Amino acid sequence: MTVHIIGNEGDYHSVAVHWGLKKLGLHSHIWATPGYRQSQSMTMKYPKFDIVLGGVKLNKSDTVWIRRPLLPEIHPNTSDLDKKFCTNEYKEAFDGLLNSFEYVKLCANSYKAQRQMERKAMQLRIAFDSDFLIPKTIITNNQDEAKEFINQLSSSCIYKTFLPHIWDSEEKRTLNMTATTKINIDDLNDAFIAQSSPLILQEYIDKLHDVRVTVMGKVMIAVAIVNKNKLEAPPVDWRPKHNHTPMSIVCVTIPEKIKNKIILFMERAGLAFSCLDFSIDKMGEWWFLESNATGQFLWIEDDEKKLNMLSIFCSFLSSGDKNFNCMKINSSINLIEFEKSEEFINLQKTSKLGGQSFITKE
Template sequence: MSTDVLVLTQPGDTHADAVTRRLVASGASVTTFDPAEFPSAATLSLHLSPAGAIRRTLLRGRDRVDLDRVDAVWFRRPQDPRPHDEITDPEVREYVEQECEAFAGALWDDLDALAVPGTRADIRLAGRKQTQLRLAGRLGFELPPTLLTTDPDEFLDFWDAHEGRVVTKPLQRSWLIRGDESYARMAESATTVDVASAESMRLCPLIVQAYVPKRVELRVTVVGTRVFAAEIHSQDSNHTRLDWRCYDPSTTRHGVHALPGDVMRRCVLLVAELGLRYGAIDLILTPDGRYVFLEVNPSGQWLWIEDATGLPISEAIADLLRSGADRHLPNPVSGALS
């Protein structure tokens, strides 16, 4: 059975490219679309008959896509709709952006298709750090002692309780773009400078966690019910000791990791309970063998893990998207035939 897949992402997404190549090679029909092309370079239309029959189309140049044929929609890294450049008034642009998002967003949400990693609503909810941590703890994961606050006194009490061995990190976004300049904020050790300037915490919330000693860090990629665990030997370098995202891929060792069965089951359950079919989970394996949960990213990257370890993550995602063609097939009933 042929599968029609809609991939919503921005240009230059090599992760999406790796999956779409596999989909096309297997005979699937793939449309890759950046929602920022709408409405300036593409049109969307929705028709409703008096009886409620619906017809939805995407037109980009001469290419017309029947959106009602889509079996799976992959919300990979879509951008927001972008108004025509000829609309220069800031307030009018904001109005048009909101109208376009209201139309396009509802259209994507209402497609009768398998949503990967999940619906847009589930992706937004799953991205909330406090939601992730609370659910992970309920499922039996060990968590670092954690504080989310804008209260300087709470921060100072936490600092004292953990004798200054604490790490701070952003709540939602690890980057800021101002004009032509960009800034990145990863996990960082809190210092006496942070203590001295604790009053500034009133301006913006922050995550503060007790430092957890590491043997290795783990990136666990869950695709449906399949689990791919990789070790990141972040402790080999001072650059990556606190946050492996500061790593040098040429020097940081990676390897396949065999997760204990109970940890693997928790990873699958965590992703499923968040309403997702894909999730990239970060764990710490401590020197004494404990698995500590840090976070899950509904749109986390995986290609560098695949390249370093050979884990077939791209093929697993392609398999998941292809399964959208079977979403309406009846489930076999055990014992129905005898």
């Protein structure tokens, strides 16, 4: 079998997993996007299931991991008049290709399910239907509705965005990015705030800490993200780019009732892989926050070497089983060994980043 990674050769996760799969003796192939180069070629033939990506044939018995595809790349000689047409044609062909992958033995994840689960409103709906506790939430562009929501809360309120975004000002030499932050009613006194873009406002859970659960088939690995200084309150957003408080991770056991809800959530969402975020309140209750079907997971091993996330994920992809339930670990497949490899050296050469900055926590 072949594992097809729909990612790119400048992505740490894609290259690390590609290296790990080769260590397992499997054929692995990274293909980023259709384009004018020979390596970007794609062919789909019907009525047979016949797909070729960059010269590599896709079989029904193969595994596909839709990591983070790049946008199609049109030929540089395309005239300005034709660029929009060619871009749209490539996009339509690529969408058709991505939706065809669900017919292989294991697709992590179905493109249709992955796109659906990028929508935070859909995540909350399926989480509620799976019997998770979810914070009170409003999605609105109405100033009065937003202020009324905050006014009725008995706790603090947080604001989060639908998608990550970076404001890069060369003139001011500043770089700002979206983060989950607390918001109060006075922040909405200007109607423009809500009218300029819809808001996601959510009840803030008075938490002990947050928990990240990485789900691979039926395997679930949970870590609590805790302050190294136990006297400090947990941050609203624990991700390092938003939080300057030193954090550490601790392995935690998932309660059986939460495991069952996660299984139900994954089935209803149509996902084989995802990273789920929870807040644990002071009564020990688990509150669902969100799901990231293309989430990062190797940072967990980078922080805690005994959690061999790379080896487990490679075993998951190589199993070809969406119900994968085996914590099989190959001790030679780990980040320390990967970062000694030729693949990692090449990754450093082709990227502006170096070393551990490759691994972001999101």
